[in-house]
Amino acid sequence: xxxxxxxxxxxxxxxxxxxxxRASSQRMGGIATFLGCARDFSEGRDVREISFDAYRPMALAxxxxxxxxxxxxxxxxxxxxxxxxxxxxAGDNIVFIAAGAEHRAPALEAxxxxxxxxxxxxxxxxxxxxxxxxxxVTPHP
Amino acid sequence: MIKVxxxxxxxxxVGLRQIEVPFHDGQCWQDVRNxxxxxxxxxxxxxxxxxxxxERVRDDGRTPLADGAEIVFMSRFSGG
Numbered sequence: 001x002x003x004x005x006x007x008x009x010x011x012x013x014x015x016x017x018x019x020x021x022r023a024s025s026q027r028m029g030g031i032a033t034f035l036g037c038a039r040d041f042s043e044g045r046d047v048r049e050i051s052f053d054a055y056r057p058m059a060l061a062x063x064x065x066x067x068x069x070x071x072x073x074x075x076x077x078x079x080x081x082x083x084x085x086x087x088x089x090a091g092d093n094i095v096f097i098a099a100g101a102e103h104r105a106p107a108l109e110a111x112x113x114x115x116x117x118x119x120x121x122x123x124x125x126x127x128x129x130x131x132x133x134x135x136x137v138t139p140h141p
Numbered sequence: 142m143i144k145v146x147x148x149x150x151x152x153x154x155v156g157l158r159q160i161e162v163p164f165h166d167g168q169c170w171q172d173v174r175n176x177x178x179x180x181x182x183x184x185x186x187x188x189x190x191x192x193x194x195x196e197r198v199r200d201d202g203r204t205p206l207a208d209g210a211e212i213v214f215m216s217r218f219s220g221g
Contacts, residue, residue, distance in 0.1 A: 036221050052220070053149045055213055058195045059220075083220060095221050115221055123192070123213075124220025125149030136150040137219040 004079065005063045007056060009086040012096055017080050021100045024078040030104035032111035034097040040090035042137075045130045050094070052085045055123040059083075062122045066114055074110035076101050081114065083124065143173055143206060146213045147184070154184035164208040171202025173212055187216035 001020055006012075014035065022028060038050045067079045076099050083095045095118070099110035119139065126137045143162040147155045162173055170193055178185040191198050192213040193206070206212075 053152070054220070055146065055148050055192070055215065058192055058197075058213070061195060119218065119221045121197075121218070122220050123148065123190070123215055123218055125216070126219050127149070136153070136216075139217045139219045 004081070005060065005067050006082045007054065007060055007063070007085055008082065009084065011084070011093055012082045014096060017082060017096055017098055021078050021080050021098045025100065027102055028077050028100040029102050030107040031098060031100045032104070032107040033099075034095070034111050034115050035093060036095035036115070038088050038090050038092045038094055042128055045128075045132070047090055047128045047130055049087050049089050049129040051087045051127045051129060051134075053125045053127070054085055056085075059123050063118070066117050066121065069117075070099065070110045070114050074099070074101060074106040074113070076106065076110055079110065079114065081118070083118075083122075085124070087129075142209065143168070144209070144211045145173060145177065146211065148213070148215060149219075150216050151184050151187050151214060154187065155181050164206070164210075166205075168206050169203050170198065170206060170210075170212050173206075174202065174214065177214070185214065188214045189217050190215040 040047050063081050070079050078100045080098045097114050099107045101107040127134050143164050145160045147158055152158050194211055
């Protein structure tokens with residue numbers, strides 16, 4: 001089975017991630033997921049591709065800490081986080097987060113918390129590649 | 142030596158992804174920042190997060206470094 005937290009160039013399968021999450025416990029009554037995708041339009045411009053840069057050792061360590069904290073904070077039964085690096089095309093998957101709990105409320109809250117924390121804490125930067133040039137993305141709230 | 146890494150928009154403005162700075166006793170990350178900031182002011186205008194040896198630092202930058210330390214000066218993150 002793949003690691004619960006990964007940084008990878010290749011695409012991921014949501015089905016496989018959810019299957020892995022469910023395999024960790026039959027007590028799971030609620031699973032919430034977040035899928036982040038590459039938009040083809042941003043700040044008034046067409047976007048062809050998004051390129052990611054990361055301080056990989058710290059990014060992976062922060063993602064692992066984030067998962068551990070989420071499990072403790074929301075009493076999750078399990079959680080998984082996968083983030084792609086390299087270059088993705090408009091419409092491609094970027095990040096997948098899944099949280100499994102006994103009930104839906106903590107799963108939903110944990111999922112939202114993890115993506116918000118990821119954006120604040122994990123050293124990854126994205127650059128939008130448009131027909132007229134490239135620019136680093138300014139973080140959004 | 143102290144290894145200094147740059148990523149994303151900061152690396153673009155510095156024009157490099159890695160620099161080595163000579164180590165001296167008592168040196169702290171703020172000393173390294175002061176030197177590099179004067180050389181790359183446009184890049185350091187973006188810097189809001191510093192990591193030493195893979196850990197985000199929240200001190201005043203006065204903790205002495207060890208020889209071989211790795212420092213990363215980073216702009217705000219935009220993953221996800």
